[in-house]
Amino acid sequence: MQTQNIPTHLLQDLSPLHFKIERVNHVNRYNPLRVHRHDYFEIFVFEDGGGHHLVDFEKVPIQPRQIHFVTPGQVHQMHRSKDSRGFVLLFSEDFYHFNRERSDFLFLLPFFYQKTGEPTILLSPKEFADCLQIVDNMMAVFTSNSSQKKSVLQSYLNIFLCNCLDCYERQKSTPAQKSSGLSLFQQFQIAVEKNFRSVHEVAAYGDLLLTSPRQLNESCKKYAGNSAVEFIHKRLALEAKRLLYYSEANISEIGFELGFEDPAHFSRFVRKCTGRAPSDWRNKKGM
Numbered sequence: 593m594q595t596q597n598i599p600t601h602l603l604q605d606l607s608p609l610h611f612k613i614e615r616v617n618h619v620n621r622y623n624p625l626r627v628h629r630h631d632y633f634e635i636f637v638f639e640d641g642g643g644h645h646l647v648d649f650e651k652v653p654i655q656p657r658q659i660h661f662v663t664p665g666q667v668h669q670m671h672r673s674k675d676s677r678g679f680v681l682l683f684s685e686d687f688y689h690f691n692r693e694r695s696d697f698l699f700l701l702p703f704f705y706q707k708t709g710e711p712t713i714l715l716s717p718k719e720f721a722d723c724l725q726i727v728d729n730m731m732a733v734f735t736s737n738s739s740q741k742k743s744v745l746q747s748y749l750n751i752f753l754c755n756c757l758d759c760y761e762r763q764k765s766t767p768a769q770k771s772s773g774l775s776l777f778q779q780f781q782i783a784v785e786k787n788f789r790s791v792h793e794v795a796a797y798g799d800l801l802l803t804s805p806r807q808l809n810e811s812c813k814k815y816a817g818n819s820a821v822e823f824i825h826k827r828l829a830l831e832a833k834r835l836l837y838y839s840e841a842n843i844s845e846i847g848f849e850l851g852f853e854d855p856a857h858f859s860r861f862v863r864k865c866t867g868r869a870p871s872d873w874r875n876k877k878g879m
Contacts, residue, residue: 600629610687611745613727613734616641616678627669627838632684633704634662637727639720641676645669647711648830649837657720659756661703661711667834679727681749687742688749699782701753702760719759726752776803777811780820788827790851794820829865836862836873843870 616636627646636645638658645652645660646669652660654672662668664685688698698704703711715723730748733741779801783791791797794805797820801808808820816823828850835846847858862870 600631602631607682609742609745610684611734611742611749612682613730614680616672616676616680627667629665629667630662630682631664632682633664633688633698635681636660636662636670636678637681637724638672638676638678639724641673641678643670643672643676646671649833652712655714657717658712658714659723661701661756663704663711667838679731681727681730681752683749688746690742690746696778696782699785700778701757702764703756713756713760713763715759719755723752723755723759726755774811774815776801776807777815780808780811780823784824784827788824788831789849792824792828792851794824797824825861825865829862832858832862832870833866833873836870837876843874846870 610632616638636659638654638656638660640656641654643654645654647660647662648666648668654660654676685698703713726748730745730752733744733748738744780797783797783800787797787800791800794808798805798808805820812818812820812823818826832846832850835841835849836843839846841849843859844855847853847855850858852858852861859870862868862873866873
């Protein structure tokens with residue numbers, strides 16, 4: 593079943609390089625005021641402006657010296673003020689990971705994918721100036737005719753993301769920890785993100801990660817504050833809300849897409865996890 597009525601924008605339609613940088617006030621090929629999602633990462637770097645950014649039912653205020661991060665698949669909608677200034681970066685997972693030993697770095701950044709992190713950081717004037725300099729350099733390279741454009745942009749993007757990670761960890765006072773428990777939790781997050789539509793059982797993830805359900809539960813409780821099954825259910829419930837609220841597919845179709853063969857089971861799941869019936873999300877009652 594193809595999800596209806598939530599436009600999914602593809603980076604290959606915007607840039608054959610699988611990377612793009614432009615001013616936030618650039619005229620888009622699609623209507624940014626309509627809810628949508630895309631198959632690429634998107635980063636908004638706001639120098640000035642206001643308004644708000646709706647990301648998966650959360651209204652995030654837009655502030656000067658702020659950076660917003662959007663993960664592939666997230667449903668979002670931008671309501672920025674007309675005087676907003678800054679940049680937007682678009683890039684694919686393949687663009688970033690090309691020729692890199694680690695293929696999971698983007699999954700582990702606290703502002704992408706993470707259900708325990710926040711999708712924004714507000715920087716000090718010095719921090720923002722440092723990040724903005726990197727962005728200016730990326731814009732210069734992107735608009736150049738350099739034969740090494742792709743490699744240079746990949747390097748700048750990595751530096752930019754590492755700078756953002758440093759700023760995030762300073763603000764949250766949560767420096768990267770190196771422990772087997774955290775590593776297991778991060779692997780679990782990645783596995784859930786890739787498989788949540790078809791794999792709902794903790795034991796199945798344990799088999800996939802060569803660990804026990806007990807260890808997964810301990811790791812989840814320590815780093816996410818809930819059990820492994822609750823973590824899986826939160827991800828499933830988020831996708832269910834997205835599809836029920838924004839798509840035109842019927843409830844049974846949505847349930848089937850998310851791995852529920854019995855519509856009644858899906859309805860009970862949604863009500864239990866969100867406090868509302870699927871029909872309430874569909875009809876936008878009390879939203």
